Amino acid sequence: MTVMPLTPPAEPLLELELTKGFIPKQTYPCPWIETPLIESAPLSKLAGCRIFLKMENFQPSGSFKSRGIGNLVRCAVERSSSTEPLHFYASSGGNAGLGCVTAATTLKQKSTVVVPTITKQAMIDRIISAGATQVIKYGNTIADADEYLRNSLLPDDSQGVYVPPFDHPDIWNGAESIMHEVHNELNTLPDGIICSVGGGGLLIGICQGLDRLSGTTSRTQVIGVETLGCESFSQAIIAKEVVTLPGITSIATSLGCTRIAARALEYGLRENVHSALVSDKEAVDACIRFAEDHKILVEPACGATLALVYSGRLGQIMNLKPNDKIVLVVCGGSNISIDMMYKWKKEYNL
Secondary structure (H helix, E strand, O other): OEEEEOOOOOOOOOOOOOOOOOOOOOOOOOOOOOOOEEEOHHHHHHHOOEEEEEEHHHOOOOEOHHHHHHHHHHHHHHHOOOOOOOEEEEEOOOHHHHHHHHHHHHOOOEEEEEEOOOOOHHHHHHHHHOOOOEEEEOOOOHHHHHHHHHHHHHHHOOOEEEOOOOOOHHHHHHHHHHHHHHHHHHOOOOOEEEEEOOOOHHHHHHHHHHHHHHOOOOOOEEEEEEEOOOOHHHHHHHHOOOOOOOOOOOOOHHHOOOOOOHHHHHHHOOOOEEEEEEOHHHHHHHHHHHHHHHOOOOOHHHHHHHHHHHOOOHHHHOOOOOOOEEEEEEOEOOOOOHHHHHHHHHHOOO
16 A cells, blocks of 8 residues: 655635535635537538537536535535644545535535556656645556555544545436536436446436426437447346446446446336446547547547437437437546547547
8 A cells, every 4th residue: 555645735716616506605605617518510410410528527627526525525514513734635536526625626625536556657746736635556457446545534524524435415416417507508307317336326316407407307318328338227127126237348437337326227227217338449449539539638538428429329319400409418537648549549549
């Protein structure tokens, strides 16, 4: 085990309050921002309808995790009666850890991230730069890191707060804010919304928000996309029960949850919710084409959503009309670089 103590985080620059939507105005800074909703001409032409991009890659942490995990962190601070800072603990080698640290830093709280020993130094450096109090390398997998966090760190910290990656109501409520922003931008609910699925926190928030905004079970079509090799959502829908995958074989490691939240399956069994699968090659191809079309880098976990349009398969799932408004959640992610893109382009002969 290696422990890396760090200098105290700098004063946060973000001083926003969310005043729209279902989350009431609060006195603490908001750990996420309202992101742009952009109509994409290249993707609209490919899909044969109006494609809008919800740019979650612009969040302070680089991904949609700023909303859900950010809301969990802020709610914990709001509910705390302690005069001392809380200390948030997350086991993550990527976006969830960054979301936790970014939110904690914004709210002047402490944060510790436990990462597997295989985590790349570049990602550790990003977590450090985001303001983590400490980063701990432990175990070969996220499960090992999480077990160590729960059994060895949290019991010894009276101010410690566990941060799950996706399975918590506060996380779902934060993710729900996406739909309120989309509704405000379009002045209506979209005909469809597409998002990538890992553990299901984002999909839960989207479905929850659609129901709240429509006042009943929403008729908006929701498509959850996974890559082959981490399809726990798809397998759960087929089995009609939550299943545990034996392992993750996809390069889209941010989607690498072997078991989804039970609430995600409840939504997944609705008539308006669909599961779609793409290959790693399709996800990578989408990342490359998206970079060419929009000059923006996203990781393969986000490319999975984009691949549904770039592969031409969106029309196989939905009966599309030219004026239909379809929103793609560009969930972003930090596990991407130009070097990685070149490597994948060569590896997949793209």
